[in-house]
Amino acid sequence: MKNNLLIFIAFLLALIQVPVHADMTLEIVTQGAQLTPIAILPFAGDGTGPHQLSAVIAADLKRSGLFDPLNTQGVSPAPADVEGVNWDAWQAQHANFVVVGNVQEEPATHHVKLNFRLVELPNRMAHLSLSFDGPADQYRMVAHHAADAILENITGYKGMFSSRIAYITQHGSAHSLKVADSDGFNEQSMLHTNEPILSPKWSPDGQRMAYVTFELGRPMVVVQTLASGVRHVVARYKGSNSAPAWTPDGRHLAVVLTKDGHSQIYLVSLNGSEAPERLISSGGIDTEPYFSPDGQTLYFTSDRDGGPQIYRIALSDLRGSPERLTYGSSYAVSPRLSPDGKQLAYIQRDGGAFHVMLMDLATKQTQPMTDSSLDESPTFAPNGKYLLYSTQDGGRGVLAIVSTDGRVRQKLSTQTGDVYEPVWGPLQ
Amino acid sequence: MKKALLALAVTSVLAACSSTPTEETSAPVAQKTAAPAAVAPAQPMVKEPVTVSLYPAKGVGGALGQRTIHYAFDKYTVTDEYMPVVDAHGDFLLSHGAAKVTLQGNCDERGSREYNLGLGQRRADSVRKILIAKGVKDSQIETVSFGKEKPVNPGHNAAAWAENRRTDIVYQGE
Numbered sequence: 001m002k003n004n005l006l007i008f009i010a011f012l013l014a015l016i017q018v019p020v021h022a023d024m025t026l027e028i029v030t031q032g033a034q035l036t037p038i039a040i041l042p043f044a045g046d047g048t049g050p051h052q053l054s055a056v057i058a059a060d061l062k063r064s065g066l067f068d069p070l071n072t073q074g075v076s077p078a079p080a081d082v083e084g085v086n087w088d089a090w091q092a093q094h095a096n097f098v099v100v101g102n103v104q105e106e107p108a109t110h111h112v113k114l115n116f117r118l119v120e121l122p123n124r125m126a127h128l129s130l131s132f133d134g135p136a137d138q139y140r141m142v143a144h145h146a147a148d149a150i151l152e153n154i155t156g157y158k159g160m161f162s163s164r165i166a167y168i169t170q171h172g173s174a175h176s177l178k179v180a181d182s183d184g185f186n187e188q189s190m191l192h193t194n195e196p197i198l199s200p201k202w203s204p205d206g207q208r209m210a211y212v213t214f215e216l217g218r219p220m221v222v223v224q225t226l227a228s229g230v231r232h233v234v235a236r237y238k239g240s241n242s243a244p245a246w247t248p249d250g251r252h253l254a255v256v257l258t259k260d261g262h263s264q265i266y267l268v269s270l271n272g273s274e275a276p277e278r279l280i281s282s283g284g285i286d287t288e289p290y291f292s293p294d295g296q297t298l299y300f301t302s303d304r305d306g307g308p309q310i311y312r313i314a315l316s317d318l319r320g321s322p323e324r325l326t327y328g329s330s331y332a333v334s335p336r337l338s339p340d341g342k343q344l345a346y347i348q349r350d351g352g353a354f355h356v357m358l359m360d361l362a363t364k365q366t367q368p369m370t371d372s373s374l375d376e377s378p379t380f381a382p383n384g385k386y387l388l389y390s391t392q393d394g395g396r397g398v399l400a401i402v403s404t405d406g407r408v409r410q411k412l413s414t415q416t417g418d419v420y421e422p423v424w425g426p427l428q
Numbered sequence: 429m430k431k432a433l434l435a436l437a438v439t440s441v442l443a444a445c446s447s448t449p450t451e452e453t454s455a456p457v458a459q460k461t462a463a464p465a466a467v468a469p470a471q472p473m474v475k476e477p478v479t480v481s482l483y484p485a486k487g488v489g490g491a492l493g494q495r496t497i498h499y500a501f502d503k504y505t506v507t508d509e510y511m512p513v514v515d516a517h518g519d520f521l522l523s524h525g526a527a528k529v530t531l532q533g534n535c536d537e538r539g540s541r542e543y544n545l546g547l548g549q550r551r552a553d554s555v556r557k558i559l560i561a562k563g564v565k566d567s568q569i570e571t572v573s574f575g576k577e578k579p580v581n582p583g584h585n586a587a588a589w590a591e592n593r594r595t596d597i598v599y600q601g602e
Contacts, residue, residue, distance in 0.1 A: 196577035198541050218572045219545065240549055240573055243542045256546065258573075262553060263546035285546035301543055307502055308543050331502065333540040347540060354538060374584075376540060395584050421541065 028065055029409040035068035036154065039095040042072060043114065044080035044102040047139070050185070053103055053114055056143035057150065059183060060161040064151060065408025070095055078102075082117060082126075091121050099150065105136065112139045118150055127153050140185055141428060148427075158383035164425045165388065166190075166200045166209060167399060171417040177211060179226065182381075182424070184412060190224055199243055202425040203250050210234065210244035210253055221255050223270060235268050237276070245289040254279065254289035254298070265289045265300060279318055288334055292341050299325075299335040299344070310335045310346055325359065328366070332357070334377055338384040343404065345369075345378040345387055356389050358404060369402050379424045390420040482527035483599030484520055491516035497555060499593045501536070504550040506558060514555055517597050518562040525565065528600040531555050533573040534580075536589035541575055548573030551595045570600075 040058040047053065058069035070093055079085050080102040090098050101116025111133055118128040130149055134142040141162060148159030161182055169176045173194045180187040191197060195214035202209060203223075210223045220241045224231035235241040239258035246253055247267075256263050257276060263285045266276035279298065280286060285308070288301040292312075299312045302322070307330040311322035326332035331349035338345070344359040348366075353373040359366045369387060378389040386408070388401050393411065397418030401410040413419075484492045491512040498510065506514055521527055533548030552571035559569055581588035 196574070198545070198575075198577070214574075214577065239571070240545060242545050256542070258549050263549055285543065285550060287546045288540065288542045301540070303546075308539075331539065333543045349539070374538060392584065 027411045027413075028063060030065040031407050031409070033065065033407045036066060036097065037068045037070055037093070037095050038097040038099065038150075038154075039070045039072050039090045039093070040099045041075050041085065041101075042078035043100075043116070044078045045105070046078065046103045051139060053112075053139065053143040053146070054099070056140050056183075057099065057147045060144060060147035061150065063183065063410065064155075064157075065403060065410070066151075066155055082119065085119075087121070087124060095121055097121065097127075097150075097154065110136045112136050112142055114142050114146055116146060118153060140181065140183075144181065144183075144428075157385050159427055160381040160383045160386065162428045163382050164206070164428065165422055166202065166425065167390075167419055167422040168197050168200070169414070169417055169419050170397070177209070179209075179425075190226070190229070198421060200421060200423050201244050201246055202423060203246055204248055204426065205250055206426045206428065210246065212242045212244065221253065221268075223253075232271075234270060234272055235266075235276070243287050243289060245291055247291055248293060248295040254291070256287045256289070263287050265298075279315075280313060280322065290335050290337060292337050293339055294341060299337060301333045301335065307331050308333050310344070325361075325364070326366075336378055336380060338380050338404075339382060340384055343380075343384065345380060347375055347378065356387060356402065358387070367406070369404075369406060370400075372400070375400075377421050377423070379422055381424055382427045388422045388424050390422055482524040483602040484517075492520060495597045497551075497595045497597075498590065499551060499595075501538070501589070501593065502547065504533075504547060504554050506554055511558075513597075514558045515562070518559045518564055521559065521564045521568050522562065525568070528568050528570070530570045530572060530598045530600060532596040532598055533571065534578060534592055534594045534596070535576045536592045537576050537579060537584065538589065539576075541577070545573050545575035548575045551593075555595050555597070 038061060040054045043054050061067035062069050079100055082100055085098060085100050098119045098121060099116055101114060104113045106113060113131060113133045115131045117126050119126050128149060132142045132145045144161040147161045151157050152159060163182045164179055165182055166177065166179045169178055175193055175195065175197045176189045177191040177197050177200055178187055178189050190209065193213065193215050198212040200209050200211040208223055208225050210221060212219045213222055218240060220236040221234045221244050222231050223234050234253055235255045235257060237257050237259040241255060241257055243256040244253045252267050252269055254265055255268055257266050264281065265279045265286045267279055268276045282302055282304040284303040286300055286302045290299045297312050297314055299310065301308050302311050305324065309324055309332050310326045311324050313320060313322040325344065329348045329350060332346055334347045336345045342361055344361055346357050347354050348357045354375050356369040356375045356378045357366050358369050372391040374392040376390045378387045380387060384404065386401050386403050388399060390397055391400050393413060397420040398411060398413040399419050399422050494513045497506055497513060521529065531552040533552035535544040535548050549571065552573060556569050556571050560566065579592040581591040
């Protein structure tokens with residue numbers, strides 16, 4: 001059965017290699033989906049190379065696994081608006097949509113402005129006419145916003161390209177906490193250390209990162225402001241301090257402490273002024289807290305029934321009995337809620353393999369999303385349509401993406417070392 | 429008894445080896461006591477207990493020579509196979525009140541990092557509980573979990589995983 005499935009996939013999939021970054025390669029596999037042909041024409045006044053906004057938009061749409069951006073590099077001169085478009089030529093290439101526009105630099109404010117229209121073929125109906133403006137040093141983000149608008153208009157998906165991701169890289173004992181745009185560009189290192197780093201978690205406003213560092217020998221929870229790099233310790237109690245989870249209002253963190261014995265979940269204030277408040281109690285390991293987007297429910301991993309399983313409990317009824325959500329495997333960990341709170345992603349052990357699973361919380365129906373073997377830390381895109389996770393490829397830790405309908409798969413790998421603990425941040 | 433003798437031997441070897449720090453620490457003490465009383469040479473009295481860390485001798489055989497307890501996947505109980513190891517270290521800690529250990533819990537690379545951090549803690553705690561039950565002082569034991577972050581074997585196979593599921597008994601100062 002498994003073999004048949006693999007052969008089936010091999011016939012259906014289109015394999016595309018896209019260079020993302022000097023050190024990173026992106027491989028996109030789309031299975032059984034109809035790709036929408038779209039011509040993103042060069043913009044009048046656009047930059048070149050990585051500064052070419054039309055190319056950034058085309059790469060974003062290609063990565064969604066839903067579009068087939070046509071080659072437009074030969075278009076010259078670049079039309080500034082619809083008047084200069086050779087409609088018949090793009091219709092002949094079966095383009096369903098054309099994007100045309102211009103880029104203006106505003107030296108006084110050091111801003112870049114992109115004006116564009118999205119036009120449907122063959123009826124030449126304008127769907128969008130928009131302008132995006134941004135600081136010149138974040139010109140790629142201007143294009144990501146435009147790509148989000150195009151994606152939403154055509155597919156109904158909310159945006160996701162104008163977001164950032166964080167992850168840990170490791171070369172030997174050298175660990176780094178890194179932040180990059182969702183396409184892997186503009187990678188920046190927030191922390192370098194020879195000790196392990198775990199569980200980076202974006203604050204709801206995307207301005208700060210909570211994470212676990214072993215810099216002082218045993219794990220403690222730190223919050224770092226991205227813009228300034230300033231960081232402060234949020235939890236460094238006796239024993240182990242880990243698994244931070246932001247409350248949706250960004251004021252508190254749930255953390256896992258062992259100060260009173262085994263791993264249990266507490267609530268701490270960001271400035272450490274209040275004593276940690278124990279949220280739930282068990283005789284076993286309670287860990288990986290995660291708040292529902294409405295802040296009403298706490299999801300967590302616990303081995304209270306033997307092996308690790310995923311539970312939830314209403315914050316209004318913390319003395320009640322948590323509801324167990326996962327059955328059918330002896331090992332289910334790492335609960336993450338979709339932005340609309342309707343789906344639960346987690347990791348389940350099946351035989352010797354660890355897969356990303358997706359549960360519809362209304363029906364409790366579950367579905368394996370991957371067939372790799374050592375998957376970890378799933379994280380939803382801001383629009384809930386994709387899951388980023390880490391897995392192993394050739395003995396190395398790599399990042400991968402799967403769409404929640406299972407049809408689009410991407411693998412993002414670096415040439416050396418390991419990448420893990422990815423976490424997708426909010427829209428910018 | 430044999431163990432205690434061995435440990436004493438280690439103590440004196442240590443004292444001999446660490447002559448520099450011993451002299452540094454003993455010097456001001458000797459001056460202080462010498463001034464008012466000026467009686468006996470204080471030197472040898474001070475010398476012996478200072479800067480001595482206790483741990484079983486290198487190369488000691490038997491259960492005391494083993495420092496690692498291994499586990500099955502997602503398990504943290506010390507199996508019968510490893511009870512003699514924990515027992516031997518418990519006896520050693522009981523007879524050497526100044527000795528201190530850190531119990532370092534570790535896991536294999538499979539599963540979530542945070543759950544493994546909790547599991548490693550339970551592994552270290554399971555050893556600690558046995559030692560406490562034997563009468564070892566709480567102050568002699570520290571526990572830490574490295575989760576799956578510090579594997580001794582970087583491999584990605586069953587043999588490496590078995591090796592990495594462990595609690596290491598590490599004597600402080602060793």
